[in-house]
Amino acid sequence: MTDITIHYSYIIIIILLAIGLYGMLGKRNLIKKCIGLTIFQTAIFLFFIEGGLKDGGTVPVIDPSLGVEAINYINPLPHVMILTAIVVSTATTGVAMALLLKIYRKYNSLEEDVIMERMKE
Amino acid sequence: MKNFAKIVIAAFAAILIYATSGLPIPGDPEAPVSGHISEFYIENSMEDTNTPNVVTSVLADYRGFDTMGETLVIFTASLACMLILIKRSADD
Amino acid sequence: MIKRYNSIIVDVTCRIMVPFIQLFGLYVIFHGHYSPGGGFQGGVLLATSIIVHRLCMGYKESYAKFPPQRAYMIGAIGMFLFVLTALTPVFFGGAFLDFSFLPIPRLEPAELRYYGILIAEIWIGIAVFGSLLVIFDKLTERRGG
Numbered sequence: 001m002t003d004i005t006i007h008y009s010y011i012i013i014i015i016l017l018a019i020g021l022y023g024m025l026g027k028r029n030l031i032k033k034c035i036g037l038t039i040f041q042t043a044i045f046l047f048f049i050e051g052g053l054k055d056g057g058t059v060p061v062i063d064p065s066l067g068v069e070a071i072n073y074i075n076p077l078p079h080v081m082i083l084t085a086i087v088v089s090t091a092t093t094g095v096a097m098a099l100l101l102k103i104y105r106k107y108n109s110l111e112e113d114v115i116m117e118r119m120k121e
Numbered sequence: 122m123k124n125f126a127k128i129v130i131a132a133f134a135a136i137l138i139y140a141t142s143g144l145p146i147p148g149d150p151e152a153p154v155s156g157h158i159s160e161f162y163i164e165n166s167m168e169d170t171n172t173p174n175v176v177t178s179v180l181a182d183y184r185g186f187d188t189m190g191e192t193l194v195i196f197t198a199s200l201a202c203m204l205i206l207i208k209r210s211a212d213d
Numbered sequence: 214m215i216k217r218y219n220s221i222i223v224d225v226t227c228r229i230m231v232p233f234i235q236l237f238g239l240y241v242i243f244h245g246h247y248s249p250g251g252g253f254q255g256g257v258l259l260a261t262s263i264i265v266h267r268l269c270m271g272y273k274e275s276y277a278k279f280p281p282q283r284a285y286m287i288g289a290i291g292m293f294l295f296v297l298t299a300l301t302p303v304f305f306g307g308a309f310l311d312f313s314f315l316p317i318p319r320l321e322p323a324e325l326r327y328y329g330i331l332i333a334e335i336w337i338g339i340a341v342f343g344s345l346l347v348i349f350d351k352l353t354e355r356r357g358g
Contacts, residue, residue: 010141018134026126054155055148060175061248062167070160071150076175077159083180084191087253087341091198094348098202101352170326177245181252181330185310188333189299192340196292199344203285206351 009050016043030103030110034096041089045082052078214355217271227269234262242338246327252334256341264349272355281350288343295336298329 004011020043023036052075060076062068104110107118145152162179172178180188218224235258242255263284267275299310307314312329313322320328 004138004142006146007141007144009147010144011138014134014137014141017137018130021130021133022126025130026123050147051144051152051154053148054150057150059249060163062163062173062175068164068167070155070163073163073175075155075159076162076179079176080180080184083176083251083253084187087191088194090345091195094352095198095201095205097352098205098348102205169323170330171323172246172327172330174246174248176249177251177334178330181333182310182326185299185333188337189296192292192295192337195341195344196288199288199347202348202351206354 010047013043013047013050016046028112030100030112034093034100037096038089038093041085045085048078048082215268215272215353217274218269223269227265231262231266234265235259238262238338242334243331245334246331252337253341255334256338257345259338259342260345260349263346267349267353281347284343284346284350286343288340288347291336291339291341291343295333295340298332298336 017040020036020040023039024033027033054074057072057074060073066072107115109115163175166172166175166178170178170182238255238258241250241258242252245251263279302311302314303309305314312325315325
């Protein structure tokens with residue numbers, strides 16, 4: 001194994017992925033599961049943006065004094081994909097909150113084992 | 122359930138940390154991801170469309186289909202919210 | 214169903230802040246060519262201004278100034294006009310969203326694509342504003358009796 005500590009930024013992102021996954025699997029409240037999903041999605045956005053950096057590059061807005069050389073600007077394609085992904089994540093969270101409201105009005109609780117018991121009656 | 126979840130997540134994190142040894146060094150200008158197509162967009166964005174911001178010109182001009190799909194997604198989400206929380210007279 | 218917040222400091226601050234948030238949202242949409250921004254970010258800022266007004270002033274006063282039915286129509290009109298503007302070059306022989314084929318006399322192809330991107334971003338901003346406001350209003354609606 002080559003020197004792993006040179007990729008320290010990717011290791012921090014993997015710790016965030018593990019925190020989000022524990023929130024989805026290990027907690028019993030339904031809103032805590034939604035928060036775990038949001039943490040997982042945010043860690044994936046950070047991973048994409050981290051992969052598109054360049055040493056000594058600047059914001060991808062073309063400056064007349066720097067010309068149109070591609071080595072002076074960071075990669076614009078991950079930013080475009082993440083803009084779309086952020087909007088999709090917001091839409092998913094909105095629909096999830098509407099479904100949780102409907103579940104609460106019918107069963108009067110938000111813990112998953114209490115809901116499973118009340119569903120059997 | 123919580124102990125089983127902790128074991129699974131520890132194994133998942135260990136496999137991913139082992140896999141990061143194959144990724145290129147962050148900040149390398151010769152990485153294969155900033156190769157062919159993103160150089161084309163940076164060099165030709167100012168003469169095709171008179172726009173200094175490369176991200177806007179890629180999002181709205183070169184890849185306009187994806188923007189239309191995304192606007193359709195958020196509009197469908199608002200329609201779904203309206204239909205889930207509709208008031209009927211026979212229900213609660 | 215949101216009740217009015219009973220404090221005069223919150224009242225005055227909200228009345229001052231709402232037009233400035235809307236002005237900043239319009240600035241972010243129109244300057245998408247020269248600085249980071251564009252249609253989606255400006256649409257979210259415009260929706261935030263109305264949500265702040267609903268949280269601070271209560272539902273009676275806020276529903277009288279900006280009724281929820283207006284938000285549904287604005288979102289649908291923005292989406293429809295975006296698809297109509299994007300299909301216009303197909304009638305003149307070009308590809309989808311390729312504005313250099315329109316036969317307007319005095320402009321070059323690069324200028325035509327510049328104005329085409331600007332108009333498309335405006336319709337996207339209005340569609341996102343309408344959709345986010347509909348989601349917020351449906352989640353905080355009165356339970357009907």
